[in-house]
Amino acid sequence: MSEYSFVEQPFLDQLAALGWDIIDQGSGIPSDPSVSLREDFRQWVLKGELFKALDETNQLDDGSPWLTDKQKEEIYDDLTRQSGNLIEANQAVQELLYKYTVDENEVTGEKSPDINIIDFKKPEKNRFVAINQFRIDTPGRVKLMIIPDIVLFVNGLPLVVIEAKDGNAFTANPMNEARTQLWRYSNQRVET
Numbered sequence: 001m002s003e004y005s006f007v008e009q010p011f012l013d014q015l016a017a018l019g020w021d022i023i024d025q026g027s028g029i030p031s032d033p034s035v036s037l038r039e040d041f042r043q044w045v046l047k048g049e050l051f052k053a054l055d056e057t058n059q060l061d062d063g064s065p066w067l068t069d070k071q072k073e074e075i076y077d078d079l080t081r082q083s084g085n086l087i088e089a090n091q092a093v094q095e096l097l098y099k100y101t102v103d104e105n106e107v108t109g110e111k112s113p114d115i116n117i118i119d120f121k122k123p124e125k126n127r128f129v130a131i132n133q134f135r136i137d138t139p140g141r142v143k144l145m146i147i148p149d150i151v152l153f154v155n156g157l158p159l160v161v162i163e164a165k166d167g168n169a170f171t172a173n174p175m176n177e178a179r180t181q182l183w184r185y186s187n188q189r190v191e192t
Helices: 002-017 047-056 071-082 086-098 172-183
Strands: 021-023 126-131 148-153 157-162
Touching: 002 021, 002 126, 002 148, 047 071, 071 086
Parallel strands: 021 126
Antiparallel strands: 126 148, 148 157
């Protein structure tokens, strides 16, 4: 409870003051995925947030969005179906964030237009969401789920995972414990 009260909640409050949308799920194990903007606990991208952001960051001169639902589904699939190890998958997604095109703008007829998945030129067009206790179910693993303390999403994509540790009498080295937990989440922990 102290980790939530002394670290997570104040951090979420700071993010809210900076304009982030906050979903505070308290300190327990989440039981309803819809609270964290998902259909189930296996999803790690906030699909609805991504689609809203794609409409916001890809507009015609009159301010209307031009991506079709099919194009948004293809973008979602490309972002979520990367293969390889963690580093390779992250690198592939990062490349898509900087350079992504679709075959055609079906409104204007423009061929191979660039897509803004994240609008780096106008950051105010992006959607910033922080969710604590972000449960991810991991069937087939030793642990059935992982629950990072706080995940920061930009346009529905999880860009930062935070393990909040309270420096107290029970936690000798909070930084090391947080790092070990993050390594476990990414299946990179070195066994001792």
